[in-house]
Amino acid sequence: MECKRYLPPKQLDQFLSQFDSSSKSTLGFSVQNRPIEMLKIGSGPYKILIWSQMHGNESTTTKALIDLIPWLLGAKRKRFLAAFTLYIIPQLNPDGSHLYTRHNANNVDLNRDAINKSQPESRVLRSIYEKIKPNLCLNLHGQRTIYSAGKGGASASISFLAPAADFERNNTTARQKAMQLIAAMVEALSNELPNAIGRYDDTFNSNCVGDSFTQAGTPTILFEAGHVPHDYQREKARAHMLNAFKALFESLLNPKESIKREDYFKIPQNQIEFCDLIVSHVTILDGGDEIKDQQLAIQYQETLVGERIVFLPIMLSYGSEIELRAHNYVKLSPSFQAIGLRFEEEKLIKNSIFTEEFALKR
């Protein structure tokens, strides 16, 4: 199923329509009364609760689930279906998925609502968690283009976190299990993503769902589908994420002795080192000054226009040499070098020649 970056509930419904009530159920409703659907796949004793698009604008892991489910239901995967029961919520935040927003329709970040459970979506997740009592939780997200896998590393194409269970970040039994499984996935993905897998910051925050479930004793893994250079529709990241799921299931059934949970700490920590684009030879107009031959750092702002996401160029900073690295570099053509660009931090580039040349057309 072809999906671009925007994956609204109505498109997900096309995928879900092939399942009947023996495997599909409605767990509850969002703020705007959209159903929150769950698929139950497999019949094994080891229960895995999976949710995606808790942040509505993070669709890549949902796309990977759309690939995973038919793969699991394929003839050769019976051993997984006999060992596991997967409880999959493809869109925990259907309103945000429709609006292409991180937050839900009440403008609440559902991943900061684990204690208060002020939102219907948060209550749906907590209630299914308590009902199932899963052996493992997978908390699926997407991350921005700004991260590198460690200092000077490649763009973080996938990141993982074994969330802490307390402020001291102790290695509780649940956390150790998550670390072990992450280490196994990283080993399995190391050939396809060399130096491009990152580890997320593990500062404890009991309002984050992963931290809260780990605190309650359930191993929980945070997945962040990241940026593969030039893959703004995240179709490559989607394929890597599918491979991560496959490696996880294989490792649950056949753990490799050689992989130790300590390997988790060898995964480089995410650093903010990238912007989307650096343009050189720009004439900047700032205040009353005209400054020639500058580099300009640009970050794209994902904006829903009609049924597609457009990437609008936002000015970050300028200088004779920008410290950030970029996913793409452009030299301004000589005929445009004389045209000044009025710099305003965090503002959209309005000058149409710059917009035309530098916004992604996808």
Ligand SMILES: [Zn+2]
């Ligand atoms: Zn997220």
